[in-house]
Amino acid sequence: MHGLGNDFVVIDGLRQQVRLSADDIRLLADRRFGVGCDQVLLVEASQDPRADFRYRIFNADGGEVQQCGNGARCFARFVRDQGLTRKDAIPVETLSGLITLHVQQDGQVRVDMGAPILEPARIPFRAAGQALRYPLKIADQLIEIGAVSMGNPHAVLLVEGVAQAPVQSWGPIIERHADFPERVNVGFMERVAPDHIRLRVWERGAGETLACGTNACAAVVVGRLWSLLASKVRVSLPGGDLLIRWEGPGQPVWMTGPAVTVFEGTWRTDTARRMHATGNADPDSRIAAGAAGRTRIPE
Numbered sequence: 001m002h003g004l005g006n007d008f009v010v011i012d013g014l015r016q017q018v019r020l021s022a023d024d025i026r027l028l029a030d031r032r033f034g035v036g037c038d039q040v041l042l043v044e045a046s047q048d049p050r051a052d053f054r055y056r057i058f059n060a061d062g063g064e065v066q067q068c069g070n071g072a073r074c075f076a077r078f079v080r081d082q083g084l085t086r087k088d089a090i091p092v093e094t095l096s097g098l099i100t101l102h103v104q105q106d107g108q109v110r111v112d113m114g115a116p117i118l119e120p121a122r123i124p125f126r127a128a129g130q131a132l133r134y135p136l137k138i139a140d141q142l143i144e145i146g147a148v149s150m151g152n153p154h155a156v157l158l159v160e161g162v163a164q165a166p167v168q169s170w171g172p173i174i175e176r177h178a179d180f181p182e183r184v185n186v187g188f189m190e191r192v193a194p195d196h197i198r199l200r201v202w203e204r205g206a207g208e209t210l211a212c213g214t215n216a217c218a219a220v221v222v223g224r225l226w227s228l229l230a231s232k233v234r235v236s237l238p239g240g241d242l243l244i245r246w247e248g249p250g251q252p253v254w255m256t257g258p259a260v261t262v263f264e265g266t267w268r269t270d271t272a273r274r275m276h277a278t279g280n281a282d283p284d285s286r287i288a289a290g291a292a293g294r295t296r297i298p299e
């Protein structure tokens with residue numbers, strides 16, 4: 001599935017037993033040796049009586065993370081299309097708490113992403129105290145960032161134009177900056193108008209993606225705190241547009257956008273592992289491993 005080109009392998013962990021190691025996730029996410037995706041999403045049962053499902057998120061590097069905005073919209077589409085629920089408002093448990101996904105009549109999904117977290121220790125970010133802007137030393141330069149958690153950590157920088165922004169060079173440096181002990185997602189924001197920004201994102205554990213829902217929320221929060229933006233903002237990402245709404249501190253951030261299913265298939269972890277280890281190029285095995293197959297998920 002994808003949300004504006006931020007792509008996912010979504011797995012039903014309700015009707016089948018799913019056990020994936022970090023190596024399995026990396027192989028599944030590999031664009032040449034696996035299926036290829038930015039994140040793997042797992043649908044599970046929740047123990048929380050307020051939630052209908054548990055939504056687990058794994059970056060392409062195999063690490064489990066707290067939140068994913070584009071994935072949340074795909075998660076809603078998936079559980080509806082697979083007949084796992086008929087609800088229009090779906091409460092789901094994530095590592096960072098409960099979020100509610102609203103499937104709209106027009107097929108778009110609107111998500112209450114919760115209130116942003118601004119206290120540095122909770123992002124987590126090493127800073128002397130909470131501030132609107134923080135200096136950050138990268139290589140021999142001092143840059144200015146906003147830092148926010150949307151359940152997962154984000155740094156946002158203002159740039160003159162996203163086309164020339166140093167996403168590929170600064171992104172990985174900021175992602176692993178010592179002041180972000182759990183690493184960070186990095187957004188390069190260009191203000192077009194009070195109700196419109198352009199954004200490119202270097203994602204923790206995935207590299208530059210075509211869109212990042214949580215970073216779009218974080219960018220609007222930072223832009224609002226810096227008095228640059230209105231409360232409703234169109235965020236243009238390389239993969240398309242999101243609508244983000246934030247009324248101010250303490251209020252939830254709302255994200256609206258599309259979610260698309262591309263194909264369904266079967267992935268046999270044992271065969272995939274074996275093939276990857278031996279470099280087996282037998283075309284029949286390739287199909288068995290799901291690397292080239294187009295099959296329906298068995299009932």
Ligand SMILES: N[C@@H](CCC[C@H](N)C(=O)O)C(=O)O
Pocket residue numbers: 006038039059065066067068069070071152153185203204205206209211212213214215
């Ligand atoms: N693509 C996602 C964010 C996925 C997780 C992120 N890379 C992290 O490590 O926190 C989105 O749309 O929000």
